[in-house]
Amino acid sequence: MTKPLRIALAGLGTVGGGVIRLLDTNGALIARRAGRPIEIVAVSARDRSKDRGVDMTRFEWVDDTTALAQADVDVVVELVGGSDGPALTLARTTLAAGKSFVTANKAMLAHHGLELARAAETAGVALKFEAAVAGGVPVIKGLREGAAANEIERVYGILNGTCNFILSKMEAEGRDFADVLAEAQALGFAESDPSFDIDGVDAAHKLSLLASLAFGTQPAFGDVAAAGIRHVLAADIAEAAALGYRVRLLGLAEAGPGGLFQRVHPHLVPVSHPLAHVTGATNAVVAEGNFVGRLLFQGAGAGDGPTASAVVADLIDIARGEFGPAFAMPADALTAQGPADAGERRGRAYVRFTVADRVGVLAEIAAAMRDAGVSIESLMQRGAHADGSVLVAIVTHEGPERSVAQALERLRGSQSLVGQPLWMHILG
Amino acid sequence: MTKPLRIALAGLGTVGGGVIRLLDTNGALIARRAGRPIEIVAVSARDRSKDRGVDMTRFEWVDDTTALAQADVDVVVELVGGSDGPALTLARTTLAAGKSFVTANKAMLAHHGLELARAAETAGVALKFEAAVAGGVPVIKGLREGAAANEIERVYGILNGTCNFILSKMEAEGRDFADVLAEAQALGFAESDPSFDIDGVDAAHKLSLLASLAFGTQPAFGDVAAAGIRHVLAADIAEAAALGYRVRLLGLAEAGPGGLFQRVHPHLVPVSHPLAHVTGATNAVVAEGNFVGRLLFQGAGAGDGPTASAVVADLIDIARGEFGPAFAMPADALTAQGPADAGERRGRAYVRFTVADRVGVLAEIAAAMRDAGVSIESLMQRGAHADGSVLVAIVTHEGPERSVAQALERLRGSQSLVGQPLWMHILG
Numbered sequence: 001m002t003k004p005l006r007i008a009l010a011g012l013g014t015v016g017g018g019v020i021r022l023l024d025t026n027g028a029l030i031a032r033r034a035g036r037p038i039e040i041v042a043v044s045a046r047d048r049s050k051d052r053g054v055d056m057t058r059f060e061w062v063d064d065t066t067a068l069a070q071a072d073v074d075v076v077v078e079l080v081g082g083s084d085g086p087a088l089t090l091a092r093t094t095l096a097a098g099k100s101f102v103t104a105n106k107a108m109l110a111h112h113g114l115e116l117a118r119a120a121e122t123a124g125v126a127l128k129f130e131a132a133v134a135g136g137v138p139v140i141k142g143l144r145e146g147a148a149a150n151e152i153e154r155v156y157g158i159l160n161g162t163c164n165f166i167l168s169k170m171e172a173e174g175r176d177f178a179d180v181l182a183e184a185q186a187l188g189f190a191e192s193d194p195s196f197d198i199d200g201v202d203a204a205h206k207l208s209l210l211a212s213l214a215f216g217t218q219p220a221f222g223d224v225a226a227a228g229i230r231h232v233l234a235a236d237i238a239e240a241a242a243l244g245y246r247v248r249l250l251g252l253a254e255a256g257p258g259g260l261f262q263r264v265h266p267h268l269v270p271v272s273h274p275l276a277h278v279t280g281a282t283n284a285v286v287a288e289g290n291f292v293g294r295l296l297f298q299g300a301g302a303g304d305g306p307t308a309s310a311v312v313a314d315l316i317d318i319a320r321g322e323f324g325p326a327f328a329m330p331a332d333a334l335t336a337q338g339p340a341d342a343g344e345r346r347g348r349a350y351v352r353f354t355v356a357d358r359v360g361v362l363a364e365i366a367a368a369m370r371d372a373g374v375s376i377e378s379l380m381q382r383g384a385h386a387d388g389s390v391l392v393a394i395v396t397h398e399g400p401e402r403s404v405a406q407a408l409e410r411l412r413g414s415q416s417l418v419g420q421p422l423w424m425h426i427l428g
Numbered sequence: 429m430t431k432p433l434r435i436a437l438a439g440l441g442t443v444g445g446g447v448i449r450l451l452d453t454n455g456a457l458i459a460r461r462a463g464r465p466i467e468i469v470a471v472s473a474r475d476r477s478k479d480r481g482v483d484m485t486r487f488e489w490v491d492d493t494t495a496l497a498q499a500d501v502d503v504v505v506e507l508v509g510g511s512d513g514p515a516l517t518l519a520r521t522t523l524a525a526g527k528s529f530v531t532a533n534k535a536m537l538a539h540h541g542l543e544l545a546r547a548a549e550t551a552g553v554a555l556k557f558e559a560a561v562a563g564g565v566p567v568i569k570g571l572r573e574g575a576a577a578n579e580i581e582r583v584y585g586i587l588n589g590t591c592n593f594i595l596s597k598m599e600a601e602g603r604d605f606a607d608v609l610a611e612a613q614a615l616g617f618a619e620s621d622p623s624f625d626i627d628g629v630d631a632a633h634k635l636s637l638l639a640s641l642a643f644g645t646q647p648a649f650g651d652v653a654a655a656g657i658r659h660v661l662a663a664d665i666a667e668a669a670a671l672g673y674r675v676r677l678l679g680l681a682e683a684g685p686g687g688l689f690q691r692v693h694p695h696l697v698p699v700s701h702p703l704a705h706v707t708g709a710t711n712a713v714v715a716e717g718n719f720v721g722r723l724l725f726q727g728a729g730a731g732d733g734p735t736a737s738a739v740v741a742d743l744i745d746i747a748r749g750e751f752g753p754a755f756a757m758p759a760d761a762l763t764a765q766g767p768a769d770a771g772e773r774r775g776r777a778y779v780r781f782t783v784a785d786r787v788g789v790l791a792e793i794a795a796a797m798r799d800a801g802v803s804i805e806s807l808m809q810r811g812a813h814a815d816g817s818v819l820v821a822i823v824t825h826e827g828p829e830r831s832v833a834q835a836l837e838r839l840r841g842s843q844s845l846v847g848q849p850l851w852m853h854i855l856g
Contacts, residue, residue: 022719026579032644032757033576130574136720138574145573145750146558146566148461149740151454216460274726277705284724291450292564292737296712298702298724309720312577322573322750329460 004037005319008068009059010090011079012045012052015104015131018304019077019311020054030312034319038312042071069093075100075126075318077311083107095119095127100323102314104131104307106205110221113209114334117326126323128314133206134159134283136306137299138313143213143287144328150289152214156252156427159206159264161281161301162190162197163229163249167237167266168279171246176234189281200226200249200264207251211262212327214287215255216334219327223339224251226264231422236352239380239393240268240424245350246276250427259340268350268426274298275427343402348377348426351404352393353411354418357384361416365392372407375399389418395426432465433747436496437487438518439507440473440480443532443559446732447505447739448482458740462747466740470499497521503528503554503746505739511535523547523555528751530742532559532735534633538649541637542762545754554751556742561634562587562711564734565727566741571641571715572756578717580642584680584855587634587692589709589729590618590625591657591677595665595694596707599674604662617709628654628677628692635679639690640755642715643683644762647755651767652679654692659850664780667808667821668696668852673778674704678855687768696778696854702726703855771830776805776854779832780821781839782846785812789844793820800835803827817846823854 009016023030023038031037042060044067062068066089068076076094078101080087087108094101095116103109109116109129120127130140134157143155158164162184169180181198184190196202208221229249237247245268254261269276274296278284283301288294300306317324327334355361362381369376375397384390396404408421437444451458451466459465470488472495490496494517496504504522506529508515515536522529523544531537537544537557548555558568562585571583586592590612597608609626612618624630636649657677665675673696682689697704702724706712711729716722728734745752755762783789790809797804803825812818824832836849 018719022577026577026718029579029644030577032761033753035753035758136717137723138570141569141574142566145745146569146741147737148744149450149454149458149737151457216457274702274705277702289564289737290454291446291733293728293731293734295565296724296726298726300721303721305719306721309575309577309717313574316576317573320750320752322748322752324748324750325461325463330463333460 002036004039005034005075005315006073007038007040007315008042008071008073008076009040009079010044010065010068010076011081012043013079014304015307015311016045016079017052017054018308022308022312024054030316034316036319038315038319041073042068044068066090066093069097069099073099075102075315078103078105081105083111088112091116092119095123095125098123098125100126100318102128102311104129104311106132106202106209110205110208110219113212113219113327114331117331120326121331126318127326128317130314131307131310133209134285134297135299135301135303136309137283137285137297137301138310139285139297140213142295142297143210144324147287147289147292147295148328150292152287152289154252154254154288155210155214155285156250157285158248158275158278158283159203159251160197160249161283162194164278165189165281167229167232167247167249170234171237174234174238177230177232198230199228203249203251203264207253207262207264210285211253211260212334214253215260216329217255217260217337218334220260220262223260224262224264225342227266229266231420232266235382235391236393236422239352240350243378243395244271245269245426246271247424248275255337256340258344260337261340261342261345263342266424268424270427273427343400343405345401346398347401347428348398349396349404350393350424350426351396352391352422354389355392355416356418357388357390362392364414364416365411368407368410369394372410373399373403374407430464432467433462433503433743434501435466435468435743436470436499436501436504437468437507438472438493438496438504439509440471441507442732443735443739444473444507445480445482446736450736450740452482458744462744464747466743466747469501470496472496494518494521497525497527501527503530503743506531506533509533511539516540519544520547523551523553526551526553528554528746530556530739532557532739534560534630534637538633538636538647541640541647541755542759545759548754549759554746555754556745558742559735559738561637562713562725563727563729563731564737565711565713565725565729566738567713567725568641570723570725571638572752575715575717575720575723576756578720580715580717582680582682582716583638583642583713584678585713586676586703586706586711587631587679588625588677589711590622592706593617593709595657595660595675595677598662599665602662602666605658605660626658627656631677631679631692635681635690635692638713639681639688640762642681643688644757645683645688645765646762648688648690651688652690652692653770657694659848660694663810663819664821664850667780668778671806671823672699673697673854674699675852676703683765684768686772688765689768689770689773691770694852696852698855701855771828771833773829774826775829775856776826777824777832778821778852778854779824780819780850782817783820783844784846785816785818790820792842792844793839796835796838797822800838801827801831802835
């Protein structure tokens with residue numbers, strides 16, 4: 001057996017501990033598969049004294065995380081997090097030192113992926129990040145290699161487990177968002193400051209990486225239009241169900257002549273679509289290719305075990321000498337595309353208004369839709385809330401998104417509306 | 429750009445034509461991803477004069493397929509089929525000539541995979557077969573690389589699109605097997621001699637490859653217990669639905685201390701399981717790993733486009749210099765395991781009897797179950813057929829399979845039974 005692949009591990013939180021535990025548990029099997037042992041030799045984290053449930057004395061402890069780049073290792077694994085700061089410094093110094101770099105850090109890659117991919121190519125080393133998207137699900141590999149023969153027409157999926165946990169619990173139990181969020185926080189499924197997850201930022205980071213891999217474009221996180229699930233009501237989920245849909249927060253990207261389209265938004269997913277059956281904290285990604293058709297990758301989107309599985313899969317690739325290009329092609333071959341105009345897209349929409357219970361409201365909404373050229377497929381008005389407000393939900397026929405935006409613009413400031421309308425796209 | 433990867437293509441049927449069409453259509457994109465162009469230079473098939481809808485004059489024509497191994501190429505792609513004969517000769521001579529070999533031939537690999545993997549290692553070339561299992565779905569890569577950090581506890585899935593097409597049509601339309609098979613044959617979804625598909629042989633070939641990849645065992649096709657869907661009635665599907673299940677032909681493999689368990693059999697799949705929602709000719713494979721949990725890979729299981737996508741994905745890997753071990757580890761590291769004793773397995777079962785409509789039948793069945801120690805969870809008896817026979821369907825509590833086998837043995841030859849009982853396992 002050839003000599004071990006030597007690893008430095010930065011960050012000893014849940015995932016870092018999972019990586020150590022995984023290599024302890026499956027080490028012999030992994031050595032058979034990788035052709036050589038994979039050995040952690042140096043570690044670094046903020047707090048040396050913390051009990052992590054595994055013997056840490058066997059590893060060299062490095063106080064300064066960024067100094068791991070100078071350790072006598074082949075690969076640095078970064079599980080520190082943060083789009084800049086120590087993680088980015090470590091990435092740059094590791095690649096500059098001619099060592100491979102493995103990370104789960106979607107935020108850093110969304111912002112600095114192109115620079116880091118160039119640095120890895122210059123050094124002739126690997127930059128790998130399977131754990132950055134969809135946890136344990138090998139979807140980065142699926143796009144970079146498995147679907148590599150295809151022009152990808154569209155990539156989309158459930159990229160945030162916290163949101164899917166909340167939405168599927170709202171669906172199963174008929175409860176409202178705030179209520180379920182509080183429970184998710186108590187259970188540890190949502191952060192005490194949940195904004196990153198529930199407002200779609202985390203999914204947007206991941207989507208920008210998937211889009212780059214799928215379309216051969218430079219990661220363009222700044223062009224992702226992101227919205228979250230804060231404003232989805234239990235009543236919206238019930239209306240959707242009555243119409244044959246489930247509500248899911250989807251990240252969706254398409255490349256076209258008009259530019260790169262990237263959006264994170266709550267969608268209505270037909271029950272006949274596999275994503276409608278993805279519940280709980282599971283992640284799932286669909287890639288549609290011009291030869292392969294629709295591919296689906298699904299599994300646990302977070303957690304120490306799945307994420308460690310993805311990190312170590314990258315290490316096995318590196319141990320096998322399979323470095324691959326970080327974004328599926330050389331960094332200089334990635335094109336810079338501007339954002340597509342969402343108004344040009346055609347689709348069906350669900351628009352829900354909370355309205356005052358008074359004469360003429362429906363006529364006002366219907367007139368705004370008509371004047372903007374929006375064709376209504378169905379309209380539901382349901383009971384009155386305790387506060388006297390009423391829900392009106394509309395499903396449109398297929399048409400340009402611009403028309404729906406114009407209709408909503410016409411209704412802005414109307415005394416008939418209570419709060420903002422909720423616009424969800426229907427996955428077609 | 430470095431020099432092209434030169435390909436010889438054996439077999440110009442549907443898939444071979446798809447590979448040519450794919451490289452014609454996506455060639456520039458593939459060259460960006462692979463780092464070099466992929467070029468077919470030589471081809472061979474039975475009939476030179478046949479019109480294949482693409483210009484064949486640009487390729488060197490080789491009359492003797494097995495002579496392609498001597499062509500001036502880097503890789504031979506075999507799409508001839510057959511477990512032995514020209515395909516096997518070509519595989520052996522290609523690898524012996526120090527060229528990489530890509531194939532969609534599950535039957536050949538199920539029978540000769542170990543020998544060919546050894547030959548590829550000896551020659552230091554690649555042996556790749558993504559297209560051999562689940563068409564365009566990158567599940568070979570998913571197991572060999574994506575899930576490589578895990579001890580795989582179980583691998584199972586819908587491996588035959590023809591059977592899934594038939595079962596889901598029976599389910600949707602309440603029609604019986606023979607009727608739907610005839611339609612599938614008319615539509616070209618089933619062969620005129622459909623036995624290979626509907627009796628589970630094709631799925632068994634694929635399962636033996638998945639099991640080897642998942643468990644680090646030598647491919648052991650001879651140890652797969654295979655049954656098909658011939659004896660599934662529309663009434664069975666209806667009973668299953670009433671109980672919250674869908675009927676799917678699953679290949680399922682597990683490794684344990686008692687040996688390697690491999691079975692292709694119709695199963696009851698709970699509607700809460702993603703495989704219950706896989707309809708039509710789609711394939712889907714689940715791998716359960718000790719760290720990653722449950723991974724699902726899903727997509728088109730056949731057809732020229734998806735299969736060509738998988739073949740060319742293998743070629744891109746080879747163009748990138750990523751050869752990998754054929755069965756996820758060196759051939760000599762694969763262990764030889766005997767078959768596990770199915771009787772030792774514990775599970776729940778669906779057993780359906782067609783019975784004569786007369787006094788005492790239920791008592792006889794119930795007594796046989798009791799005497800074999802089978803605990804009955806539910807029993808349904810439904811109406812009489814035109815021929816006077818009646819269906820009795822039983823769902824058992826969890827118990828050893830041996831007990832169910834013993835109960836059926838006790839009832840063998842009973843005058844109360846019309847034809848063979850149907851035993852389906854319930855996916856747990």
